[in-house]
Amino acid sequence: MVGDIRGHCIDRKEKQSPGGLSHLSVIDIGSSDASSYCARLFGGFGVDVQKIEPRLGDRMRPTAPVTLKDQSAWFVFRKFNRSITILDPAEAGAITRLTALIEDCDFLIDGRDVDFANCPFIDAGRPPLDGGRVVDFSMGWAGPSCTRIPADLGADVIKIEAIQNPDLGRGVDRRPAVIEDKMYEGAPCFCNMNLDKSGIRPDLTRPRGLALVERLLAKADIVVDDYPVDFLPKLGPRCDVLRALNPRSAKLSMSAFGADSIYRDCRTYGSTLERSSGLSGVVGKSDMSPVMSHVAFGDAIGSLNGCAAVLIALVCARYAGQGQLIDLAQIECMRPIAAPWFTIHSIDPMSPKRYGNRNPQLVPHGCFRCAGEDNWLIVAATDNEMWQRLAIFIGRRDWAVDASLNAGEARRCVEDNIENAIEASTRTRNADQVMFELQSVSVASGVARHPIDLLQEPPKVARISAASRAPCHRRASTAIDAERRRVGLYTIRAAAPTLGQHNSEILMGFSSSLIAMLQSRRERHRRNDNALREKLRKSVSSG
Known part of the structure; x- marks a missing residue:
């Protein structure tokens, strides 16, 4: 799970039972990686999760990697803490029974490939977390990204940046020109992660500064930090203080390895978390040394898990009337990605097979060169019918009608030949054009884009404005932001705060x-x- 959710934050002996949300029920229908993992998180928090599965079985049951007895490690990992109900759509009364199950549940997680275009939008009149308050002590990527989600959902998020140590997302360049021109106010990463937040700059080394912050904590629903375990308590806002100020608040501590780990005092970044999680040992090609993605996945994944956990804590506070300490080890958030390989390796001492751009189940699955410099297209065949359409597209109709190639494992024997044929058809062509043509015949494909490509507004790519003016500084914008503005859904309320921008507004009234x-x-x-x-x-x- 995503760390250890405990009872009142001062007393670690007052642990909640794993069934903290056992009064809720979830129906999980369909089969997708995202919906399965979402349901697994609910199950981990004690929710009664019921998986609806067809008589022929979930399509994930044969998903690689598999054990020596051909049991899918992926399927086993995703289906913890849930019951399974078999429903055959062809049987009489199946739809009536499914409807009754859905009507009786609290949440429906639907992983089917269905069109939701005609579903009505439910407008509650205000954002879901309107009126809530988050005190954000975090910096960098993991914590600020976690607290941006409540900000997006309407919460009042107050970012605390100590005078001595502003958010490292602003950059670490301390040259006079950078300071004089306040270039740190326009750092794109900081501006993106801290939209819709207020910002104050107290001096946490002085009693008055700590007292002012404690006044904010007294009315906080959520408190977040992503420092090493003992860093923040040394400054003053300790768990016993939080409990005394507000017994119902949820405190999220997002350290690297968690409070109970022998590595609790280690400092890490997202990239080093990726190494520590074992993920770098299962990606890349088999003849390569361990490979790092060079994107700090640890931060992004930790932030999403942290936000899920703290929102669950809010639900617990509503029902139980008590606060939570969430000791979230970011390393544990990374490990589920490589969990099936852990399972396989615990059974078979051989090192897990590494596939590079290939896929353990889908053949073909790869990244293919297109015309121009460093232009690539990802292509995959997810079933036999898609494989046949792809074969015809690349001019190999003989492969499409060859019954011996109907199975993915059969195509594995000639995978090199298939990949060479695909790249022969893409190498001299524009990547976007090939993608559109493949998608028009229902073949999974996508261009491997450079970030700068997203500013050029090519066809069918969400529009992104490079930068827009905000008071005192510029901020970058994202595709999601542009879409929110277009439909008017929970639009951005404010740019990221400048350093100490809201000191007077928030603190001087005490x-x-x-x-x-x-x-x-x-x-x-x-x-x-x-x-x-x-x-x-x-x-x-x-x-």
Whole structure:
């Protein structure tokens, strides 16, 4: 699962049972990787998940990698913590039975390939998290990306950047020209990850700064940080303080290895997490050393898992009335990607087979050169009918009618020949044109695009504006942002905050008496801590 969700954050002995959401039910219908993993997350939080499967079986059952007994490690991993109901669509009453199951559940996860174009949009009149507050201590990519999702959903997200250590997403260039021109305010990564947030810059080394932040924490529904385990408590906002200020708040700690790991004090980035997760050992070709993607997957995947966990904690707070400490180890968020290979390797001591651009189940599946410099097209055949259409497209009708090539494993024997034939048909042609032609005959394909390509607005590619003006700084925009503006759905409310932009607006309204009370409480906690340390010192000395 995505870390360890615990009870009240001060007392680690008050653990919740795994069935924290056992009062909810999910129906999982269809078969896709995304919907299966989504249902698995629900099951991990105790939700009653019921998988609807046809009599012939889920298409994922034979998915590679497989064990020595031809059991799919992927299928086993994705289907933990759920029951399976067999429904044959051809049987009388099947639709009535399925309808009854869906009407009786809380959530329907639909992985079928169906057109939802005619489904009505449900407008509640305001964003789902409108009125909620998030205090965001994080920096970089993982934490800010996690808290941007609640911001997108309407929450009031207040970003805390200490005077001494602003968000490293602003860049680490400290040359005078960069500082004088405030170039750090326009860092694209920072601007993208921190849309719709407010920003303050307290001095967390001073009692007044800590007292002001504690005032914010008292009304926070969610508190997030992505620092090493003991970093933030050293500055002051400890779990016991959070619990006293707001017993219902959800505290998400997104360290690299988690509080209970022997590596808890290690510092990492997304790229080093990828290495530590084992993923680099199962990607790339078999004759290559371990390969890193050079995209910090650890950050992106950790942020999505963290957001899912903290939103679940909000649901728990609503039903149980108590807060949560979510000790999320980002390394654990990465491991599910390589989990099937862990399973296989635990059974068979041989190193897992590595496929490069190929796929353990689909043949062909690869990346093929097109006309121009460094232009590539990804092509895959997901079933026999698609393979036949692809064979005809590349001028090999004889392959399309050859019954001996109907199975993917049979095509594996001539995979080199198939790949050479595909590349012969793409090498001298425009990648976009070939993609459109393949898609027109229902063959899975997509251009491997460079980021700069997305600014040129080619046909059928979502429009992206390179940059738009916002107060004090420029910010990059994304395809999702452009689409949200187009349909008017939860549109962007504000650009990313400049450093300390909302200090006056957020902090200066606190009364001096309130600040004095918070400072007094902090001094009391400090004296108690000193007394406890002295007691422990004497105990050790006498022993």
